[in-house]
Amino acid sequence: MVGEGFYPKSSGGRAELKRSLRSRWLQTFVALGLILVAFLIEGRAQTPIRIGQTIEGALEEGDRKMADGSYYDLYVFRGNRGQRIVVHLRSKDFQPYLTLLDENGVEILSDSGEHGHAHVRCTLAHSGRYFIRVNSVRREGKGRYQLQLLEQ
Structure with missing residues (x-):
């Protein structure tokens, strides 16, 4: 099947990849949010x-x-x-x-x-x-x- 090489067979295949991508997206979103909060807090002390x-x-x-x-x-x-x-x-x-x-x-x-x-x-x-x-x-x-x- 096309793309099979991208999904490790021992770790849950496509479902595992989707969870991993969702987790990375969430981590990135949270990190950007924390950076924004830090910027706003820092900006208060102008x-x-x-x-x-x-x-x-x-x-x-x-x-x-x-x-x-x-x-x-x-x-x-x-x-x-x-x-x-x-x-x-x-x-x-x-x-x-x-x-x-x-x-x-x-x-x-x-x-x-x-x-x-x-x-x-x-x-x-x-x-x-x-x-x-x-x-x-x-x-x-x-x-x-x-x-x-x-x-x-």
Whole structure:
């Protein structure tokens, strides 16, 4: 029969080949999906901030949204194990909500602040990337803010 040489007789023939092709297609699809997810996660940290830097920013339409519909900006910095940092977030336009996240996106600390000022102090547990999320306590919160990352 034509094509018999392509199907090992001891391993199930055509059915085996179909399962193998389906499995490879699924593996490729999953791998591409994981690459896309990694790209999207990596893309979220588009704004680097350095120790000692102050950034003027704004929560506005077009920014990323949290599950509750509120806007947020995300910053990334490199820290060292044992390094003591403090992050300040100030705004006259909205009540700020500040979150410090580890490189896996797990929340380390957060503060809703009061009177337009939120801050967190932390001794970093690991060397690597950390994220700072600028958000508003209220869903409709928008406006200008000042973000500052300092070493203690």
